Structure formats: structure tokens, C-alpha cells
Amino acid sequence: xxxxxxxxxxxxGCPKALVDSERILTxxxxxxxxxxxxxxxxxLVIVNTxxxxxxxxxxxxxxxxxxxxxxxxxxxxxxxxxxxQLIRDTHPKVLAVSGPxxxxxxxxxxxxxxxxxxxxxxxxxxxxxxxxxxxxxxYLKISxxxxxxxxxxxxxxxxxxxQSRPVASVLYEAERLVKAGVKEIMVISQxxxxxxxxxxxxxxxxxxxxxxxxxHNLCEELGELDAWVRLHYVYPYPHVDKxxxxxxxxxxxxxxxxxxxxxxxxxxxxxxxPANQVKTADRIKHxxxxxPDLAIRSTFIxxxxxxxxxxxxxxxxxxxxxxxxxxxxxxxxxxxxxxANEIEGEVPDEIKQDRYDRLMIxxxxxxxxxxxxxxxxxxxxxxxxxxxxxxxALGRSQWDAPDIDGQVFIDDVQGVKPGDMVKVKxxxxxxxxxxxxxxxxxxxAKPAAE
Numbered sequence: 446x447x448x449x450x451x452x453x454x455x456x457x458g459c460p461k462a463l464v465d466s467e468r469i470l471t472x473x474x475x476x477x478x479x480x481x482x483x484x485x486x487x488x489l490v491i492v493n494t495x496x497x498x499x500x501x502x503x504x505x506x507x508x509x510x511x512x513x514x515x516x517x518x519x520x521x522x523x524x525x526x527x528x529x530q531l532i533r534d535t536h537p538k539v540l541a542v543s544g545p546x547x548x549x550x551x552x553x554x555x556x557x558x559x560x561x562x563x564x565x566x567x568x569x570x571x572x573x574x575x576x577x578x579x580x581x582x583x584y585l586k587i588s589x590x591x592x593x594x595x596x597x598x599x600x601x602x603x604x605x606x607x608q609s610r611p612v613a614s615v616l617y618e619a620e621r622l623v624k625a626g627v628k629e630i631m632v633i634s635q636x637x638x639x640x641x642x643x644x645x646x647x648x649x650x651x652x653x654x655x656x657x658x659x660x661h662n663l664c665e666e667l668g669e670l671d672a673w674v675r676l677h678y679v680y681p682y683p684h685v686d687k688x689x690x691x692x693x694x695x696x697x698x699x700x701x702x703x704x705x706x707x708x709x710x711x712x713x714x715x716x717x718x719p720a721n722q723v724k725t726a727d728r729i730k731h732x733x734x735x736x737p738d739l740a741i742r743s744t745f746i747x748x749x750x751x752x753x754x755x756x757x758x759x760x761x762x763x764x765x766x767x768x769x770x771x772x773x774x775x776x777x778x779x780x781x782x783x784x785a786n787e788i789e790g791e792v793p794d795e796i797k798q799d800r801y802d803r804l805m806i807x808x809x810x811x812x813x814x815x816x817x818x819x820x821x822x823x824x825x826x827x828x829x830x831x832x833x834x835x836x837x838a839l840g841r842s843q844w845d846a847p848d849i850d851g852q853v854f855i856d857d858v859q860g861v862k863p864g865d866m867v868k869v870k871x872x873x874x875x876x877x878x879x880x881x882x883x884x885x886x887x888x889x890a891k892p893a894a895e
Contacts, residue, residue, distance in 0.1 A: 743772060
């Protein structure tokens with residue numbers, strides 16, 4: 446009997462790339478391929494690369510080299526795949542190179558170098574496809590590309606302009622995920638709130654109804670599913686305001702991931718950030734008036750070319766005013782091909798580091814205070830991991846996205862497993878995390894017998 450060929454996968458970069466990897470794996474699994482978690486157990490390795498920053502390119506090239514050294518047969522795809530000559534100059538032994546979301550090219554390269562063994566009665570794949578995330582949460586990608594032209598970003602040149610999926614396709618996928626046991630859906634794209642603009646908000650049939658491909662409509666429909674719905678990469682366009690009442694009603698999570706990047710008008714103008722003319726501080730206050738539980742996550746760049754000390758101080762003052770709950774920061778790094786490389790006023794590395802440190806001190810203080818205010822409440826926690834021998838579980842609240850935000854540590858708990866939703870009383874907090882105990886008697890750990 447012919448043995449099914451085995452594929453290894455290295456997936457780098459953002460959740461959008463992770464979804465690309467899941468689609469590739471789903472296609473290959475349906476064609477009879479097996480998968481290995483190790484280089485030595487694989488007949489061929491796919492490396493899904495990141496190419497957003499020069500440091501990410503270096504990491505991707507290093508990963509390709511490691512795969513070649515450890516396995517020998519390597520197919521490269523992803524964002525760095527747009528620079529095929531760089532890859533082949535660095536690693537001449539790669540078998541094939543393709544760009545982002547070029548699933549067919551990846552599969553064809555695998556077929557050419559590792560043909561499938563056709564077993565029509567054995568080749569099975571779950572209805573919801575294969576995922577690289579735990580069973581209880583999943584990423585839902587609603588579009589590819591981006592039509593903005595931020596000066597520090599080369600994503601449009603890598604992934605192209607905005608390409609929205611038909612809304613019915615998105616909603617049916619979300620339904621399949623929930624039926625498969627997913628408890629949390631994280632909506633992702635490069636510009637989530639621009640969804641539908643490129644297809645002129647075209648309608649499509651979802652359960653015998655015509656639904657428009659608009660951001661708000663999508664949120665309304667997802668809010669009817671029996672799952673947490675979390676919104677990522679939302680630019681603060683005016684129509685985002687209409688979504689806040691859905692959060693207040695508990696339809697979708699009171700959480701917005703908004704990549705503000707800065708607050709000083711001069712820097713935002715140099716960055717060419719969309720919607721930067723809007724008075725976001727006033728809008729955030731209005732959002733929290735409607736939905737007091739709203740948590741906002743954002744990312745910021747310090748040391749952008751031309752950023753002055755006054756610009757940076759404006760950012761710190763803006764954070765005091767807006768009280769951003771979750772904050773990630775990056776020191777500006779030149780990206781090959783980015784327009785920002787031509788902007789005068791390079792900020793010295795030591796000043797970048799100083800501003801980064803001051804920003805993170807500010808962010809920690811804000812986060813610590815906002816979490817402290819939640820102590821004493823009873824909240825729902827989605828369990829991610831358990832340590833039964835210690836009567837301890839690790840989960841996340843409605844304010845925590847996996848891998849990027851804080852966690853909820855639960856002591857004196859028993860009988861829970863990953864994917865369970867547990868009511869927890871919060872008893873303590875620190876700069877990033879919450880601590881609690883089960884508020885449901887059936888999950889309270891019993892004292893050990895003498």
C-alpha cells in the first residue's frame with residue numbers, strides 16, 4: 446500500500462498569514478496528505494513567510510535556511526514571496542516560491558515535488574477545514590489587501606488593494622465554525638472597517654435573505670451566532686460608531702482593535718493615516734458612554750521620521766485622555782520600498798528607545814488602573830488551558846484576545862477543560878492580567894482529603 450506523503454509547515458507573521466496557512470493545509474489534507482510537526486517526519490516543508498519589516502524578512506530567510514538544512518525540500522510562500530530573487534539568491538535550493546494568498550501555486554508546487562497518493566475512500570477533511578488554532582477559537586478573514594497608502598507600510602504592494610469576500614461566504618464560514626465547536630471568532634483583515642467598499646457593498650444571499658456587504662451588517666449577522674465575536678484591525682471611520690450599541694447589547698464583544706499608530710497631527714499626516722482628521726478622543730469618550738465595558742487595543746510607532754519631542758508628548762497626553770486599555774508599541778524601522786524612507790528627520794536610536802520606554806511605562810500604568818477597577822466583578826472567562834494537578838486554569842475575558850492581550854488566572858478550580866465558558870469572580874489584578882476564583886459551585890475545587 447502506498448504511504449500518504451507528509452507535509453511540514455512553518456507559518457510566520459500575522460493572523461492573516463495563519464489563515465492562509467490553514468487554507469493550504471485544508472486543501473492538501475483533502476488531497477490525502479498527512480502532516481508532521483517535525484522536520485525529520487516530513488517529506489517536504491512549506492514556509493509561509495512574512496515580509497512586512499526588514500527584521501521580519503530576515504527572520505523569514507533564517508526560517509527558510511533552517512528548513513533547508515533540516516529537511517532539504519522546501520516550498521516558500523507568503524509576503525516575502527514577492528521578492529523571489531532575494532529568496533533564491535539567499536537559498537538557491539528552494540523548490541518553488543509564490544506570494545501571499547496564492548494557494549493554487551503552493552498546492553501545484555507540492556504536487557510537482559511530492560505527488561499525492563489518491564485514496565478516494567480514505568481522504569477525509571473536516572467540514573470546517575483544518576485550523577492551526579485551538580478548537581475553541583478561530584480567525585475569520587473577511588478580505589485581502591488594503592487600499593490605504595500609509596507611508597510606513599508596503600502591504601498594498603505585497604497583497605494588493607482591498608478585495609472583500611461576499612458577505613454570504615463569510616457568514617456561512619462563521620456558521621460552520623460555530624457548528625464545529627468554535628466559541629470565539631476573531632474577525633480579521635488588513636482594514637476591517639473598509640469591508641465591502643471595493644465591491645460597492647454588493648448583496649448576496651444568506652439563508653434566503655439579501656445581506657449587504659457592509660461592516661455594520663456583517664457585525665449584526667455575526668452577533669446572532671452563539672459565539673464571542675471579536676473585531677481586529679478596525680480603522681476608526683465614522684460608520685464604526687454604529688457598531689458600539691451592538692457591543693452594549695452583548696451581541697459582539699466590547700472590544701476594538703484599532704491601529705491608531707500615533708496621536709500627533711503632524712506625525713499622522715506624515716504617515717498618511719486614514720481617518721486621522723476625526724477627533725478620536727471625543728469619539729472614544731462617546732463610545733464608552735454607550736458601552737462602559739468597551740476595551741480598546743491599539744499599536745503605536747515611536748521615532749517615526751520627523752517626530753519631535755512635542756509630538757511624542759502629545760501622544761502621551763492623548764493616552765492620558767483616552768485611557769487605551771491594551772497597547773503595543775514599536776520603534777520605527779525602515780522598510781525597503783516604503784515612502785517613509787524618504788521623509789527627513791531620522792530619529793536617533795537612543796531617542797527611539799527612550800520614547801519607547803516612556804510609552805510603555807505610561808501604558809502599564811493605564812492598564813493596571815483599568816484592570817484594578819474590574820476586581821470584585823463576576824465575569825465570563827473562556828478557558829484556554831488547565832493544570833488539574835494544581836487546581837488551576839488559564840483563560841481570557843471579553844477584553845483579552847489570544848496571544849496579544851492579558852489572561853485570567855483561576856485558582857481553586859476543577860472540572861473545567863479548554864473551550865469551557867466559566868463564571869469567575871475577580872479577586873486581584875496586575876499590569877496586564879486578572880486573577881480570580883470560580884463563581885459556580887460545581888467548579889470549586891474540593892479540599893484534599895486528610
